[in-house]
Structure formats: structure tokens, C-alpha cells
Amino acid sequence: MSTQPEHPEYPVDEREGPASVNTPAEHTPEPDHEPSPAPGRDPERGASGERSPRDGEVSTERRDDGSLYVLRPDSAATPDDIPTMRPNPDTAPDTVPGTEVEPRVFDAEIVDDSTEPDDADDGEGAKSVPVDPPDSAVPAGPSGERHAVVPAWVRSREEIAQRTRWWVANLAHTGAYHAVRTPLYAGKLVAHSPRGTARTVAATYRWVFDTEGKPLRSEAVAARDPQHYLKLVQQRDAHVRKRLTVVMLALLALAGVGVLVWLSGDLLVQLATLAAAVAALGAAGRIPDKPVVGPAVVKQQVTKLTSDAVTAALGSLGLAAINQHLAKGKRIGFAAPITREGPGWRADVDLPLGVHVGDIMDRRKALASGLRRPLGCVWPEGDPSAHEGRLVLWVGDEDLSKAKPKPWPLAKHGSADLFQPVPFGFDQRGRLVTVVLMFANLLIGAMPGAGKTFALRVLVLAAALDASAQLRLYELKGSGDLSPFETIAHHYGSGPDDGTIENCLHSLREVHKDLERRAKTIANLPREVCPENKVTPELAARRSLGLFPLVVAIDECQELFAHPEFGKEAAELCTAIIKRGRALGVILILATQRPDKDSLPTGVSANVGIRFCLRVMGQTENDMVLGTSSYKNGIRATTFTAKDKGIGYLVGASDDPQIARSAYLDNQAAEKIVARAHALRQRAGTLTGHAAGETTEADRRAAVSLIADVAAVLRPGETKVWSETIVDRLAELRPEVYGEWATQDPRGKANQLAAALKPFGVDTMQVHGKLPDGRTANRRGVLADDIRNAAHRTRRTTETGGGEHPA
Numbered sequence: 001m002s003t004q005p006e007h008p009e010y011p012v013d014e015r016e017g018p019a020s021v022n023t024p025a026e027h028t029p030e031p032d033h034e035p036s037p038a039p040g041r042d043p044e045r046g047a048s049g050e051r052s053p054r055d056g057e058v059s060t061e062r063r064d065d066g067s068l069y070v071l072r073p074d075s076a077a078t079p080d081d082i083p084t085m086r087p088n089p090d091t092a093p094d095t096v097p098g099t100e101v102e103p104r105v106f107d108a109e110i111v112d113d114s115t116e117p118d119d120a121d122d123g124e125g126a127k128s129v130p131v132d133p134p135d136s137a138v139p140a141g142p143s144g145e146r147h148a149v150v151p152a153w154v155r156s157r158e159e160i161a162q163r164t165r166w167w168v169a170n171l172a173h174t175g176a177y178h179a180v181r182t183p184l185y186a187g188k189l190v191a192h193s194p195r196g197t198a199r200t201v202a203a204t205y206r207w208v209f210d211t212e213g214k215p216l217r218s219e220a221v222a223a224r225d226p227q228h229y230l231k232l233v234q235q236r237d238a239h240v241r242k243r244l245t246v247v248m249l250a251l252l253a254l255a256g257v258g259v260l261v262w263l264s265g266d267l268l269v270q271l272a273t274l275a276a277a278v279a280a281l282g283a284a285g286r287i288p289d290k291p292v293v294g295p296a297v298v299k300q301q302v303t304k305l306t307s308d309a310v311t312a313a314l315g316s317l318g319l320a321a322i323n324q325h326l327a328k329g330k331r332i333g334f335a336a337p338i339t340r341e342g343p344g345w346r347a348d349v350d351l352p353l354g355v356h357v358g359d360i361m362d363r364r365k366a367l368a369s370g371l372r373r374p375l376g377c378v379w380p381e382g383d384p385s386a387h388e389g390r391l392v393l394w395v396g397d398e399d400l401s402k403a404k405p406k407p408w409p410l411a412k413h414g415s416a417d418l419f420q421p422v423p424f425g426f427d428q429r430g431r432l433v434t435v436v437l438m439f440a441n442l443l444i445g446a447m448p449g450a451g452k453t454f455a456l457r458v459l460v461l462a463a464a465l466d467a468s469a470q471l472r473l474y475e476l477k478g479s480g481d482l483s484p485f486e487t488i489a490h491h492y493g494s495g496p497d498d499g500t501i502e503n504c505l506h507s508l509r510e511v512h513k514d515l516e517r518r519a520k521t522i523a524n525l526p527r528e529v530c531p532e533n534k535v536t537p538e539l540a541a542r543r544s545l546g547l548f549p550l551v552v553a554i555d556e557c558q559e560l561f562a563h564p565e566f567g568k569e570a571a572e573l574c575t576a577i578i579k580r581g582r583a584l585g586v587i588l589i590l591a592t593q594r595p596d597k598d599s600l601p602t603g604v605s606a607n608v609g610i611r612f613c614l615r616v617m618g619q620t621e622n623d624m625v626l627g628t629s630s631y632k633n634g635i636r637a638t639t640f641t642a643k644d645k646g647i648g649y650l651v652g653a654s655d656d657p658q659i660a661r662s663a664y665l666d667n668q669a670a671e672k673i674v675a676r677a678h679a680l681r682q683r684a685g686t687l688t689g690h691a692a693g694e695t696t697e698a699d700r701r702a703a704v705s706l707i708a709d710v711a712a713v714l715r716p717g718e719t720k721v722w723s724e725t726i727v728d729r730l731a732e733l734r735p736e737v738y739g740e741w742a743t744q745d746p747r748g749k750a751n752q753l754a755a756a757l758k759p760f761g762v763d764t765m766q767v768h769g770k771l772p773d774g775r776t777a778n779r780r781g782v783l784a785d786d787i788r789n790a791a792h793r794t795r796r797t798t799e800t801g802g803g804e805h806p807a
């Protein structure tokens with residue numbers, strides 16, 4: 001995730017370094033005795049005053065001018081070498097095997113210590129790189145970096161549109177702000193106008209009578225220089241004559257305008273002229289400290305991140321190893337100058353020996369407090385490509401949880417191709433985060449309310465905009481969060497009830513069965529058509545082959561896997577689909593709020609390719625979603641807070657784990673996008689199953705669930721029940737399905753139930769029963785045995801009937 005500049009290979013030796021140390025020397029044991037620092041010298045220097053940096057170290061030093069420098073021991077570097085800081089192989093000390101450091105290029109200004117008399121003997125030629133960004137560095141690139149000929153934002157249509165929108169909004173806001181305050185401004189101008197009149201008269205008087213020349217004339221008098229005095233007086237008289245004429249003419253002109261305005265008789269013109277005059281005099285009388293017009297937009301000041309702030313924050317974490325390090329007078333090491341990266345600052349910190357990035361991540365809150373920044377601005381990460389103590393600290397200008405969500409690129413227009421990256425969200429630096437769904441499976445996990453469904457919805461929306469993709473969507477919470485997709489989904493189900501879960505299982509059975517067909521289809525294709533033995537965009541486009549992308553998304557999948565009856569089979573099916581479906585164009589997306597071994601089969605959690613983990617409470621859940629050892633490696637979704645909605649670690653979508661916030665698309669936004677997807681699918685002729693109103697196997701199963709539901713509401717020992725009683729109980733069981741039935745009168749209820757039971761071969765009849773007041777009556781009803789037998793029969797038929805071919 002974090003892109004590092006190139007490093008030079010640092011030579012390694014056994015000596016004590018000037019400050020905190022970089023990788024190779026981190027394994028060098030600390031000497032027992034610290035040489036006592038000479039007065040006024042760096043405490044890291046030896047008794048002789050010689051600075052002895054540990055080779056391969058990068059450390060910092062405060063110079064007399066207050067700048068902080070990264071010190072790099074590079075004994076062999078010549079001025080020519082310095083910009084890339086590559087050591088001279090001939091003179092560089094031998095490297096301890098296995099302790100080499102990746103080559104690194106420092107982008108910041110390099111200061112040759114030969115120009116610093118104090119540092120002449122620093123570590124045999126230590127070179128310094130300023131760590132702190134200059135004051136003006138908001139957000140200048142590092143020196144040596146070539147600026148793009150055409151700025152990046154000019155090349156991005158999205159950025160141009162974004163900037164234009166911002167300017168237009170800004171302009172509109174500024175206009176409205178000042179328009180509302182016009183009466184206030186007018187009042188202020190009127191109040192200032194007497195002072196303005198006095199100032200104008202005084203300034204005119206000084207100009208006409210050349211009062212500035214008075215001191216010169218007085219000097220000529222004091223010097224008893226009549227000639228010079230006369231010359232000055234003549235000059236002044238000439239000036240006064242000319243200027244008086246100008247002023248008289250101006251006054252006449254003004255009076256003329258006044259008379260004309262007066263004679264015009266137009267009140268509007270008169271008032272406008274008066275207002276202009278008062279405004280002009282008011283402006284002349286304004287007080288510099290109290291401007292008449294205040295700013296409509298206050299520019300946000302971005303706080304600079306400095307090495308001192310980072311050091312102080314790390315020192316405030318209460319970590320013994322850091323405190324000891326600082327107490328010895330050592331400085332925190334910086335592997336590179338602090339730079340701007342996106343809308344924030346990036347510091348590459350080498351933590352003191354023995355401190356692990358995880359130690360810092362665990363104390364993100366304390367770190368934010370130490371930096372005096374909101375928690376949502378502070379994002380510590382590890383850099384496994386360097387070493388366990390390399391901390392990449394990114395400090396944003398704005399709290400990520402408060403930042404306005406950026407629009408999803410496909411929200412307004414466009415379609416998607418699941419073989420290509422689809423937009424998923426944005427990282428904390430504002431960069432678009434994409435995922436390639438094809439040949440991948442996805443697991444989303446988090447505690448309730450962290451943003452799983454929103455994240456899943458973004459992915460399903462992307463899949464929806466690929467008209468060739470078939471969608472099988474199950475939301476097992478019953479909240480209707482995926483209901484906008486009903487119009488385009490091949491299979492759709494919502495609810496935690498047994499019926500929906502069974503439908504979901506059946507859909508998985510179909511998909512699992514379809515894997516065989518897909519595999520056979522691919523195996524039978526000529527090698528030149530399918531060289532890699534997997535679905536290609538061309539093959540997916542040939543509808544007749546049935547190799548189109550098949551997206552199965554299950555929200556709250558713990559309801560399925562933890563189901564006492566269906567869970568085991570579902571786990572086996574999902575594991576098989578994840579393992580075999582990838583190459584065959586089947587994409588499984590699972591979201592769960594209970595990532596534990598009972599609710600998430602290990603076969604699934606171990607094999608899934610892309611993982612998105614929002615806020616979780618502990619290491620087990622973290623590793624269950626993100627993969628084994630993730631927590632140990634510093635990838636900790638436990639660091640997210642309740643405010644970090646939609647923010648999580650995304651692993652497997654790119655080479656490195658990313659922190660991403662899923663695009664914010666609520667149900668309303670989803671409905672609009674789905675309407676576009678529907679049109680695309682209609683044109684492509686790919687509206688099938690539930691979306692096309694076909695009676696799919698799932699629908700048939702929905703019918704099955706009716707008889708199961710009726711059987712479920714029978715009470716033990718009941719032999720016959722009135723239809724109206726059954727309908728009332730059904731409405732209680734599932735109000736969303738049977739609620740309407742119960743609104744009818746007893747006869748209506750009986751007719752409704754009779755019609756619904758007919759397909760199952762169950763007839764209603766007159767049944768003798770008791771009214772609530774104890775009286776008995778004959779009403780339409782069913783025999784409990786008929787219902788139980790029909791339910792049993794129907795289940796057996798379905799189980800032995802096999803699945804339907806997904807079309």
C-alpha cells in the first residue's frame with residue numbers, strides 16, 4: 001500500500017549510532033556503557049566528541065538554525081552521490097550478511113556536512129537531510145521531483161468537474177453571504193462616512209496647499225538659504241494654483257452632477273447617487289482593523305506535521321522502550337523526510353529498538369492525543385517491506401469519519417465490467433480504491449452497525465451494472481437492505497426465517513451443481529478459444545455457453561452457517577464454490593457480523609481472496625476476517641472506532657492491505673443505480689428469474705415454506721384448527737408475508753387459506769371448535785394431520801427433485 005522510495009544499501013558496522021537506528025543495526029545489541037556526552041555535544045558522540053553513527057542508520061539532528069535533519073552515515077558518499085545517497089562500494093564498510101537495507105532515495109534537500117564545521121567528523125562523513133517540511137510545503141513535492149507538464153487534475157475529468165463544482169458553490173455561497181449582509185454593510189458605511197468626509201477634506205487640503213513641502217521650506221528658512229526658499233515657495237504657489245483649479249473644477253462637476261440628479265426627479269437615481277456618495281465617503285472612513293466586509297469563506301489552516309510533534313506524540317504513549325530511548329537523549333529516527341501525501345502528511349518513522357508497529361497501532365487514540373489531532377486524522381500503519389519497527393504515519397488534514405463521502409464514480413452514469421477493476425471506495429488519502437471481482441471471492445466482516453451492508457451493496461451495485469452478471473442475493477437479516485435489487489436479481493430473499501435460509505441453501509446447491517456444467521463446458525472448448533481453462537470476457541459474453549459471471553451475495557451469512565439444519569451443508573457448498581468457482585466465473589460475496597468459527601466456516605475464511613474488515617472487537621475476529629496473523633502483522637481493524645463507519649482494512653484487492661472507506665450509497669441512491677442497471681439488462685436481455693417474474697425454484701420453495709409455516713403454527717395436541725385461527729397465527733409468525741391476510745373477515749381468511757393450501761392437496765372443511773367465550777361453533781378449518789403430511793411430502797419431493805439449471 002505504501003509506496004516507498006528506493007533506498008541505498010547501507011553499510012553496517014558495530015558502532016553505536018547517533019540516534020535511533022535503522023534496520024541492520026536494530027539487531028546490534030546496545031553497548032553496556034554509554035559514553036558520557038561532551039558538554040554541548042551530541043550525547044550520542046563518543047567521549048572524544050567523535051560522532052559514531054551506526055552504519056545503515058538514519059537519525060535526526062537539530063541544527064543551529066532550528067532545522068531538523070536526517071543524518072545518514074555514508075562515509076563514501078561524494079557530493080555527486082549525495083542526491084541518491086548511494087554508498088561507494090569501494091570504501092563502504094562490509095555489510096553484515098542478512099542485514100542489508102533496501103536501497104532508498106532521499107528526495108529532500110541534502111546538506112553536505114563538510115560545510116558544517118561542527119559536524120566535520122560526524123560519522124566519517126554523515127550527510128544530513130532536513131526532516132521537517134518547510135513552512136511553505138503545503139503541499140510542495142520533494143525537490144528533485146519533476147512536476148507534471150500538465151497538472152494531474154487537468155487530466156482528470158472528475159477532478160475538473162469537482163473543482164468547478166467547488167468554485168461554483170463557493171461563488172454562490174459568497175454571493176449569498178454578502179447579499180444577506182448588505183444592510184449591515186450599508187449601516188457601517190453610513191457610520192464611517194463622517195470620518196470619511198473629514199479624511200477627504202483633510203487630504204484634499206494637504207494636497208492643494210502642498211503641506212508635505214512645509215518641512216523643506218522650514219529647513220530652507222532655518223538654513224538661511226533665501227534662494228532655495230524662494231524657489232520652493234514659487235514651486236508651491238504654482239502647485240497651489242494648479243491644484244486649486246483642479247479642485248474647483250471637480251467641485252463644479254460634482255455640483256453639476258448633483259443638480260442634474262436633483263432635476264431628474266427620479267427618486268431611484270437620487271437615492272443611488274446618494275448611496276454611492278455615502279459609500280465612497282464610508283469607504284474612505286473605514287478602520288483598517290474593522291473591515292466593512294468580512295470573509296465569507298475562512299480558509300482552513302492545515303497544521304504541519306513535524307518531527308518534534310511525532311517525537312513528542314510517541315513519547316507520550318507510555319511505551320517503556322520509547323521512553324528509555326528518549327531519556328538517553330536519542331532522537332526518533334526518520335527514514336525519509338516528512339512529506340505531503342494526498343490531503344495529509346506522511347512520516348516514515350523508524351521506531352526505537354524493540355518497539356513494534358503494533359504497539360503504536362494499539363495506542364492510536366493516545367497517539368492522536370499526543371499529536372493533538374482528532375482520532376480520524378491519525379492513521380499509523382506498518383511497512384512490512386521494510387521491517388517490523390517501520391511506522392508509516394499518515395496524518396490527514398480532516399477527520400476521515402467526518403470527511404464528506406466522495407461520490408461513487410458509477411453513481412450517475414456508466415456501466416461496469418466485472419473482469420475490470422470496479423470502484424469500491426476511497427482510502428484515507430482520498431484515492432479511489434478498486435477491486436477486481438472476477439476470479440475472486442469476498443468476505444466482509446465487522447461488528448453490527450459498522451457498515452458491512454453498505455460495503456456489500458457497493459459491490460452488488462457494481463455487479464448490477466455489468467449486465468451479463470447474474471445476481472443471486474440473500475439478505476438474511478430481513479431489513480430489506482438489498483430490496484432495491486429485487487427488480488434485477490435472478491434470486492432474491494430477505495429474512496432470517498427458515499424458509500428464506502432454505503431458499504438460499506437451495507440457490508447455493510444450484511450454483512454448486514452448475515460448477516460441474518461450467519467446468520465441462522470449459523473443458524470441451526478448443527484450447528485456442530480457452531487457453532487458460534478459465535472464463536474469459538469473450539466466453540462470458542457468449543450467453544449460449546452459460547459462462548456469464550454469477551454473483552452470489554449473502555448478507556448476514558452467519559444466519560445461514562449457524563443454522564442447525566442447513567448450516568453444515570451451506571458451509572460445504574460455500575467452501576466448494578470458493579475453491580472451484582473462481583476460475584469458472586462464480587463470485588461469492590459474504591458479509592457477517594459474527595466472524596467466529598461457528599458462524600464462519602474455516603473452509604470459507606481460509607480460502608476467500610479479498611477481505612474487508614470493518615470495526616471488530618478482538619484479535620480472533622480480526623484474523624478470522626483478514627486472515628491468520630493479520631493482527632500480529634499490524635493489520636488491526638480493532639483500531640477503528642464506532643465513528644469509523646464504512647472504514648475498514650481491505651486485504652487482497654491490491655498487493656498491500658489498504659484502509660478504505662466504502663462508497664456511501666444508501667437505498668435511495670441504490671434504487672437510481674439499479675434503475676439504470678435494469679435498463680442495461682433489459683437491453684441485453686439478461687433479466688431472468690425473480691426479476692423476470694419467472695417461477696424459479698426459489699419461488700417454488702417460497703410456496704413450500706407456506707405449508708411449512710402452516711405446519712409450524714400448529715400447536716402440540718391440536719387435531720383440527722379453524723382457518724381464521726391459522727391465518728392469525730401466520731400473520732403473527734411473519735407479518736411481512738401474511739399480515740394482509742389477517743386484515744380480512746373470517747370468511748375472507750378461510751378463502752385465502754383454502755386457495756393457498758390447494759396446491760399442496762390440502763382441503764379445508766367444516767370444523768367444530770370453541771369460541772373465546774366458551775361457546776362452540778362450526779367454521780371452515782383444516783385437519784392438523786393433513787397439514788403435517790403435506791408438509792412432509794413436499795419437503796421430500798423437493799429434496800429428491802434436484803435443482804433447476806440457472807438460466
Ligand SMILES: Nc1ncnc2c1ncn2[C@@H]1O[C@H](COP(=O)(O)OP(=O)(O)OP(=O)(O)O)[C@@H](O)[C@H]1O
Nearest residue numbers: 448449450451452453454593645646661662663664
Ligand atoms: N461508507 C460509509 N460512509 C459513511 N457512513 C457509512 C458508510 N457505510 C455505512 N455507513 C453508516 O453506517 C450505518 C450502518 O451501516 P450498515 O447498515 O451497512 O451496517 P452493518 O454493519 O451492516 O450493520 P448490521 O450488522 O446491523 O446490519 C449506516 O446507516 C450508515 O449511516
